[in-house]
Amino acid sequence: EVQLVESGGALVQPGGSLKLSCAASGFNFTVSTMQWVRQASGKGLEWIGRIRSKVDNYATAYSASLKGKFTISRDDSENTAYLQMNSLETEDTAVYYCTRSMFYHDSYGYRYDAFDIWGQGTTVTVSS
Amino acid sequence: QSLVTQPPSASGTPGQRVTISCSGSSSNIGSNTVNWYHQLPGTAPRLLIYNDNQRPSGVPDRFSGSKSGTSASLAISGLQSEDEADYYCATWDDSLNGRVFGGGTKLTVL
Numbered sequence A: 001e002v003q004l005v006e007s008g009g010a011l012v013q014p015g016g017s018l019k020l021s022c023a024a025s026g027f028n029f030t031v032s033t034m035q036w037v038r039q040a041s042g043k044g045l046e047w048i049g050r051i052r053s054k055v056d057n058y059a060t061a062y063s064a065s066l067k068g069k070f071t072i073s074r075d076d077s078e079n080t081a082y083l084q085m086n087s088l089e090t091e092d093t094a095v096y097y098c099t100r101s102m103f104y105h106d107s108y109g110y111r112y113d114a115f116d117i118w119g120q121g122t123t124v125t126v127s128s
Numbered sequence B: 001q002s003l004v005t006q007p008p009s010a011s012g013t014p015g016q017r018v019t020i021s022c023s024g025s026s027s028n029i030g031s032n033t034v035n036w037y038h039q040l041p042g043t044a045p046r047l048l049i050y051n052d053n054q055r056p057s058g059v060p061d062r063f064s065g066s067k068s069g070t071s072a073s074l075a076i077s078g079l080q081s082e083d084e085a086d087y088y089c090a091t092w093d094d095s096l097n098g099r100v101f102g103g104g105t106k107l108t109v110l
Helices: none
Strands: A003-007 A018-025 A034-039 A045-051 A060-062 A070-075 A080-085 A094-105 A111-118 A122-126 B009-012 B018-023 B035-039 B046-049 B063-068 B071-076 B085-093 B098-101 B105-109
Touching (some): A018 A034, A018 A094, A045 A070, A045 A094, A045 B098, A080 A094, A111 B046, B018 B085, B046 B063
Parallel strands (some): B009 B105
Antiparallel strands (some): A018 A080, A034 A045, A045 A060, A094 A111, A094 A122, B063 B071, B085 B098
């Protein structure tokens, strides 16, 4: 079964750090680009960033609004992606999802991706 | 304030056809493809449409996407009660150099 399972969500104090995990199964994780998306309660989806595969040198990219607080990494031997979050603020309280990129080409031949597999999410609460 | 704008709500009766709009600019929808996701209450989002108008395997053909200029639309025909969910458009923004989601549209089946 194709699956992503996030873990590591917790209650953390402002200024604290937390590392989330995303365990993949049922597909070839090592060639997949993995993404992180979050959703505050009652709010919309917010893209956090992504990490590409070894073929693309594990290149990462992040939302500019996160100001370098988050770092995405992966361990292909464990089929797991990670999200390291530092200097957490109350505004970072959200459900955090990991998701996989599905690549396709538009009519001009440009490559894009869509998020075709999602985990169930893990909840991070930042509060004193 | 999202760079891509959706109406906060939409509604329809069973069997009806409804459309949800997604308005952007030349730096996002106008120059990149659009994907649509839906999210049932308490669940993770699910890919509904990619590449403006393509349906992943398993998505009913009641769902269709279109794009013109800097706007995109999701149409749902033969509305069913289980279509009641939040719908999000998503695209890439060249100025931001990042992915952007619309604010989401809550669809109510009356």
